[in-house]
Amino acid sequence: MPGAQRKNMIQFESKPPPLDSVHSCSKKVIPIRVLILRDYQSLSERAAHVVAETVRANPWAVLGLATGSTPLGLYRELVRMAQEGRVDFSRVTTFNLDEYYPIKKENPQSYYYYMRQNFWEPAGIAPGSYHIPNGDPADVAAECRRYERKIKDAGGIDLQILGIGVNGHIGFNEPAEKLQAETHLVQLSEDTIIANSRFFEKAEDVPRHALTMGMGTIMKARRILLLASGESKAEAIRDTVKGSVTTMVPASLLQLHPRVTVMVDREAAKYLLG
Numbered sequence: 001m002p003g004a005q006r007k008n009m010i011q012f013e014s015k016p017p018p019l020d021s022v023h024s025c026s027k028k029v030i031p032i033r034v035l036i037l038r039d040y041q042s043l044s045e046r047a048a049h050v051v052a053e054t055v056r057a058n059p060w061a062v063l064g065l066a067t068g069s070t071p072l073g074l075y076r077e078l079v080r081m082a083q084e085g086r087v088d089f090s091r092v093t094t095f096n097l098d099e100y101y102p103i104k105k106e107n108p109q110s111y112y113y114y115m116r117q118n119f120w121e122p123a124g125i126a127p128g129s130y131h132i133p134n135g136d137p138a139d140v141a142a143e144c145r146r147y148e149r150k151i152k153d154a155g156g157i158d159l160q161i162l163g164i165g166v167n168g169h170i171g172f173n174e175p176a177e178k179l180q181a182e183t184h185l186v187q188l189s190e191d192t193i194i195a196n197s198r199f200f201e202k203a204e205d206v207p208r209h210a211l212t213m214g215m216g217t218i219m220k221a222r223r224i225l226l227l228a229s230g231e232s233k234a235e236a237i238r239d240t241v242k243g244s245v246t247t248m249v250p251a252s253l254l255q256l257h258p259r260v261t262v263m264v265d266r267e268a269a270k271y272l273l274g
């Protein structure tokens, strides 16, 4: 279905969790809309309402998905809604942001495994409709090109969910002097390896590389929803919405996107208030 026909009407089905406050937090050309929620549960519920309404408005929506601990509450809510028959994911297409490299999809530490367990299967996404970079390809460059092409062939991403790293990364686009536009192989930063070591037995087990959508891939999404919870993200959120646009804080590039909502809990909003 062409993009124009897929225009999303975002309306809440039932009353979403109350907001603490709404901010327009940038002096830049396009202010980023920031919603501050009471806590992680409210954040997850509010985000789930946005995703569910996107899919209700357009059952063929193309969703961009994230992994990590932040979206777990969102996936839990969406799975609950799907199992209660309140939203139907059977016709959506999904693309994940990234995958470790090298890693086999059967590895419980892979993002493929995480997604299958936490969302794709319990939410009822049709096999063949979910996509994630192959973390164990014979040819990395060919895999990156294939993934980028798949996204284009699907008509682009309607709603992209993002987490954020403590260093301001989105996907695995790490702070650097130059960022790449399309899906590519990236070396993980020390900050990211340390942050992600909590999912592994020891830091040495964290893969040193990943395949990630590029900043251009992300910025082409028609709507972006960035989620952050906890004090450890407060500085990255401040730099994202109030700082200069810089490749050293990849999420700050979102200030250049016309339709971004940042949803945070009170802890992650610590440096936005006052």
Ligand code: PGA
Pocket: 067, 068, 069, 070, 071, 163, 164, 165, 166, 169, 170, 171
């Ligand atoms: P987290 O990761 O949700 O586990 O904090 C987010 C990220 O690194 O993008």
